Amino acid sequence: MPRSIAGIVLAAGKGTRMKSERAKVLHEVFFRPMVHHVLEAAIGASVDRCAVIVGHQREAVCAALAGFNVTPVVQEEQLGTGHAVLCAEQACAGADLVLILCGDTPLIRAETLQAMLDTHCRQQATLTLMTTVVEEPFGYGRILADAQGMVQAIVEEKDATGEQRAIREINAGIYLADRNFLFTALRQVGTDNSQGEVYLTDIVAIANRQGARVEKWCHPQAIDVLGVNSRVELAQAHATLQQRHNRTLMLTGVTFEAPATTLVGPDCPIGGDTVLHGGVRIEGGTVIGRACRIEANCVLRGCRLGDGVTVGANSVLHGGDFSAGTIVPPLTARSAD
Known part of the structure; x- marks a missing residue:
């Protein structure tokens, strides 16, 4: 029996490293705001409905979403990614699964999300997270795994030890979770970390403590899942989408x-x-x-x-x-x- 999927796109942040007055997700990549690319990938992966978390410049972001059948959800205070997802609990009511995406990852493909979804269902997982391996992992959450390669937890850069910072497998910030588990777990997450925020990443350790099945889907092409945090990365994302489209036309x-x-x-x-x-x-x-x-x-x-x-x-x-x-x-x- 097909399972219904609700999507949550995190788009409330300001994006200070962009050095811009404009909300980060509204910066254009290959002719359209970057959040549009994320929504189109989610729709292409059979997500039934999407909630978009808005905060900074919410009116402008909502205006940019006018062409999509989405539910804007306001995060009044920026209290972390876990808190942002909790804000969308009502918007996800009735769904079996929740797919969580970042609004600043315009290179994510529908087929990548579909492959992750297929793995989650095939493995009968409670939680699946997307990972990738990069040469320079600075700034990203590291994947902590046991000897069998099973994910135990995610540690953020600012909370990691020197040994953990040497890990090159990172959290891509894309999650697929059973809805009931997700929101129950998020209500257990505290703010005992360097940022004083509700970390979405803490649900991995909670799932393991509960004995729930946690899977990872490691994407071999890191560029597809990395976020845009600067004008340099904005240009790189644009060039990648340009290259993809030009290749399609050449074929x-x-x-x-x-x-x-x-x-x-x-x-x-x-x-x-x-x-x-x-x-x-x-x-x-x-x-x-x-x-x-x-x-x-x-x-x-x-x-x-x-x-x-x-x-x-x-x-x-x-x-x-x-x-x-x-x-x-x-x-x-x-x-x-």
């Missing part, structure tokens, strides 16, 4: 002469045998037919190109329809307004 028959410098929006279909030169930016729902040629450093926004259209180098086109075979001279600047 459908589109030629990229310089993929690293070519940006194509996810809402812009391109026909096979089209060639994109370097420095091209295509966005705003632009539609490009087959066997077109977009020369270097062009910007196309909201355009429709028929088959066999050539756009000369350094052209900027905002809107407009271009019939099959049209040749747009280099250095053309055109707006449909």
Whole structure:
């Protein structure tokens, strides 16, 4: 019998390392706020409904969620990740499982979450957490495991000993738990730690004390699950999503002469045998037919190109329809307004 899944996306933090007045989850990664990517991954993994924990700039965050069928839940005080999840207890009523995600992990994939869900159900686990292995684990919670590799607890960076800080397997911040266990355990978590907060990570030790089955799902590609905490990581996330999308287009028959410098929006279909030169930016729902040629450093926004259209180098086109075979001279600047 299929089990119902409620999602909780943690999106209440300010993100001070971003050096920005804007809430962290609203920073755009590959054409949309990073929290949108997280929600789309959850939806793709068959999550039935989602609660989004909001706090800092809650009005702006809620406005950005308007296109999604989610329940905003306000965390009035920032008392830790465990407290944030507790705030969503009512929103998760009736679900069998709860999937907890961070709103600043835009590279997470639906298929990754689905694999974790399948493992949880197959192993009949009470709690499954996602982990990964990194070269530089500074700042992340470390996974404490026994000789058999079973997870015993998670220790946060500020609470870890020197020996524990040498551990390279980290907590990815993604959890799947039986709902009844989750909220019962969170009510037992105290604040006896360096931050004086309710740590979500403490539920691992609680599950072990209760004899519940705790599983880990170790994702081999660390980049997919790491959070965005700075402008540097924001750029890295954008480049990764750009690379993924460009690869998808290349596999459908589109030629990229310089993929690293070519940006194509996810809402812009391109026909096979089209060639994109370097420095091209295509966005705003632009539609490009087959066997077109977009020369270097062009910007196309909201355009429709028929088959066999050539756009000369350094052209900027905002809107407009271009019939099959049209040749747009280099250095053309055109707006449909």
